Amino acid sequence: MTANAPTVPGFTGDAIYPGDRLYDKVRQVFxxxxxxxxxxxxxxxxxxxIVAAVRYAVDSGAEIAVRSGGHSVAGHxxxxxxxVIDLSLMREVRVDTEARVAYVDAGANWGDVDRVTSVHGLATPGGVVSTTGVGGFGLGGGIGWLSRAHxxxxxxxxxxxxxxxxxxVMTVSETENADVLWGLRGGGGNFGVVAQFTLRLHPIDGVVAGVQSYPDTDAEAALKHFRAQMDNAPDHLASILDFSSDFTTGQSLVNVLACSTRTxxxxxxxxxxxLNVRGVADKPVVAVQHKxxxxxxxxxxxxxxxxxxxxxxxxxxxxxLTDEAIRRIALLGRSRPSAQTRLxxxxxxxxxxxxxxxxxxxxTRQHPYxxxxxxxxxxxxxxxxCTAWAGQAFEILRPLGPAGAYLNFVGDEGQDRIxxxxxxxxxxxxxxxxxRLDPTNRFTRNHNIEPATS
Known part of the structure; x- marks a missing residue:
């Protein structure tokens, strides 16, 4: 702690101020x-x-940010x-195998969860990038490989x-403060700081998964095949069609990724x-499938x-996913502004x-893609x-869907979109x-819900 730094009553964690050796490291986000x-x-x-930090931060009048994995693309x-109330040191995960639930501390990421639950042949739907924090991702909804199944x-x-x-400190469950649980199920970090999550687990005895990659000149054929295969697909089959670049050769690719919970x-x-796209002109550049x-x-x-x-x-x-939608998606997939950009x-x-x-x-659960x-x-x-390309691409795609969004995938886009x-x-x-829970709107670093007024 920096000399003469303010004391946070009741706080036994690490308070890191500008000038401290770790400051530049801990202030970084994804x-x-x-x-x-x-x-x-x-x-x-x-x-x-957390209680001490919240009381100190609220009383201070300063802006408050809460960090779990730090992956908020909006910088929340x-x-x-x-x-910053930083939860990243709180990463314990405990499993009750009989009840099939996991107790997950607020700073854990999906890699932390999966390592513990998989030992027991159990899992819960998480993000497709394992370094993502459970907190922001889960409170924002949470779409992943297991979402079609569970x-x-x-x-x-x-x-x-x-x-x-x-x-x-409020205990929230399906029988206690159930209205608060409803809000935490997708309402984001608006209602306070979650110290621990209780997550339902499902038996997952491995997966069959793979990827096949084709030159992006085959994008339309890949998209039409993807549409046909997934239109009546069973719940156990999850999929992503992805545009990327091979970092070694620079070749632009369209990739089909698939995962089944049936082994x-x-x-x-x-x-x-x-994975085996019909009607393409080229053989796959990459073809991998494993249990x-x-x-x-x-x-x-x-x-x-x-x-x-x-x-x-x-x-x-x-x-x-009409033919016109496919045309627009293929056009944008081939026009990505950088090798790192993915669609x-x-x-x-x-x-x-x-x-x-x-x-x-x-x-919003009815949309297929x-x-x-x-x-x-x-x-x-x-x-x-790159930011100009993203804005233009969004405008090209905007007619394909509704005004609402999956908020984990967007930055700050205003109250109308929320x-x-x-x-x-x-x-x-x-x-x-x-x-009721934050009447003066002290937790604003989120896709903010403004408190109702009388």
């Missing part, structure tokens, strides 16, 4: 475009530390001149320990049928999202689409060109919950 300097980073080690995990992360959130803006011949055959541990497959895309790259993301749901077309549906909309704050424009680059001189995401009834209910 997105290299975000370069902010908080007045202090409070690294918590327990729920009591940090603040200029404010206070729902979004928020659908599997069955309890939490929440520290509210008043410093109260028998049925699962293997259906993965093969999805493997789920936690291993969860790390397959980690290399695409290292800390420090510059990121500017856009996203939208797609209501129908993901993720097939939704399955179990997640059948969860009753009123059971979570995530009301989501596009994720992961505009990423490494040279700051390319920032204007309201469209939750719908008027959902937003009103969230605003009433916000008014």
């Amino acid at each position: 997105n290299g475009m975000i370069d902010k300097r908080p007045q202090v980073v409070l690294q918590c080690r327990s729920a009591d530390d 995990s940090t603040t200029d001149g404010g206070i 729902g979004m992360t928020c659908d599997n959130l069955i309890g939490a320990t929440l520290v509210t803006a008043s410093g109260e 028998d011949q049925v699962g293997s055959d259906e993965v093969s049928a999805l 493997l541990d789920y936690s291993t497959w969860q790390q397959a895309l980690d290399y695409t999202a290292p800390y420090g790259w510059l990121n500017y993301w856009k996203s939208l749901f797609v209501t129908e 993901h077309l993720i097939r939704l549906g399955g179990y997640a689409s059948r969860v009753p909309p009123e059971s979570t704050a995530v009301v 989501i596009i994720h424009l992961m505009t990423t680059w490494t040279d700051p001189a390319e920032t204007a060109r 309201r469209a995401t939750f719908g008027e009834d959902g937003y009103r209910r969230l605003a009433e919950l916000k008014a």
Whole structure:
């Protein structure tokens, strides 16, 4: 701690101020475009530390940011001149095998969770990049490889320990403060700081997974094959169509990724049928398919999202993958502005689409696809060109879907988009919950829900 630094009453974690040896390291977040300097980073080690940090931060009047994995592309995990409540040291994961639940501390990432749960042949839907924090991802909804089979992360959130803006520790479950649990299931970090998550687990005895890559000149054929294969696909089959560049050769590729929670011949055959694109002019550049541990497959895309790259993301749901939609997606996939930029077309549906909309704050479940424009680059001189491409690409795609968004995939895009995401009834209910738990809106570093007024 810096000499003469303020004391945080009751706080036993590490308070890191400008000038401290670790300051520049701990203030960094995933997105290299975000370069902010908080007045202090409070690294918590327990729920009591979170309580002390919240009370101190709320009383200070300074802007508050809460960090779990730091992956918020919008930069919500940090603040200029404010206070960061950093949960990244709290990473314990405990499994109750009989109840099939995991108790996950707020700073854990999906790699931490998967390592512990997979030992027991269990898993819960998490992000496709294992370094992503459970906290922000789960509170924002949570789409991953298991979502078609077992729902979004928020659908599997069955309890939490929440520290509210008043410093109260609230136990939340399906029977206790159930309305708060509803808000945590997709309403983001608006309602306080979650110290621990309770997540439902499912038996996962490995997966059959693979990828086949083709030159992007075959993009239209790959997209049409993808559409045909996934239109009536069973819940156990999950898929992403992805545009990328081979970092070694520079070749631009269209990739089909598939994952089945069935490890028998049925699962293997259906993965093969999805990966083997019909009607292409070229042989696959890459063709890989294996039965493997789920936690291993969860790390397959980690290399695409290292800390420090510059990121500017856009996203939208797609209501129908028409031939015109395919034409636009293929055009944009081939015009990506950097080798690091990827365009993901993720097939939704399955179990997640059948969860009753009123059971979570995530009301948009009917759309079959989501596009994720992961505009990423490494040279700051390319920032204007890459962000301009993302904006233009979004405008080209905008007619394909509704006004709402999957908020984990977007930056700060204003209240209109947040309201469209939750719908008027959902937003009103969230605003009433916000008014009860954070009436003065001290937690604003999020896709913010403004407190309802009388």
